């Protein structure tokens with residue numbers, strides 16, 4: 001895979017395979033965050049079509065998704081995890097096999113059990129499949145997932161262009177910490193663009209980045225920016 005193919009690839013499974021082929025390291029945390037981003041991407045659309053907003057099943061899955069995200073920071077106790085697994089396992093049997101909700105709940109269950117993101121992404125894409133244009137809607141979801149993958153893992157053909165030796169580190173790290181913390185309060189898990197733009201300005205003012213640095217360009221792009229975004233992680237020294 002070359003850089004053009006990387007930037008336009010519509011399939012997260014191919015991007016994942018390409019990273020391995022390039023010898024790029026992927027931490028369990030990053031893989032988990034990408035899996036959660038895939039689930040969040042399809043969740044609201046699938047929920048509105050297939051689940052009653054007040055249902056017990058819905059509440060169970062939303063709690064489980066939040067736990068999956070906290071798993072990336074190892075901030076989940078064994079008891080809490082076991083209860084969530086049991087509830088999601090029970091919920092899975094509430095829906096017909098191969099239905100949209102069944103694929104969605106299976107994606108959540110996989111995310112609780114493993115960081116096998118290929119399987120999580122595949123089930124999340126199937127959950128987004130709808131009606132007579134099932135294959136097309138699954139393919140559209142995979143395109144969204146590929147964009148999420150590039151946000152989390154960056155571009156292996158274009159390493160970060162940043163110089164940390166200049167002053168202003170405290171402001172930048174504080175802004176990046178605020179952005180990361182704010183994500184956890186947002187229901188769709190997507191970063192508002194305003195904090196990303198502020199961070200881009202601060203990076204330029206500090207001298208860490210030129211105006212055309214790939215780091216600044218990423219922050220000024222329309223996103224998506226999700227927890228695990230390669231720029232925020234870079235600034236916070238997180239892998």
Ligand SMILES: [Zn+2]
Nearest residue numbers: 151224225229
């Ligand atoms: Zn981003």
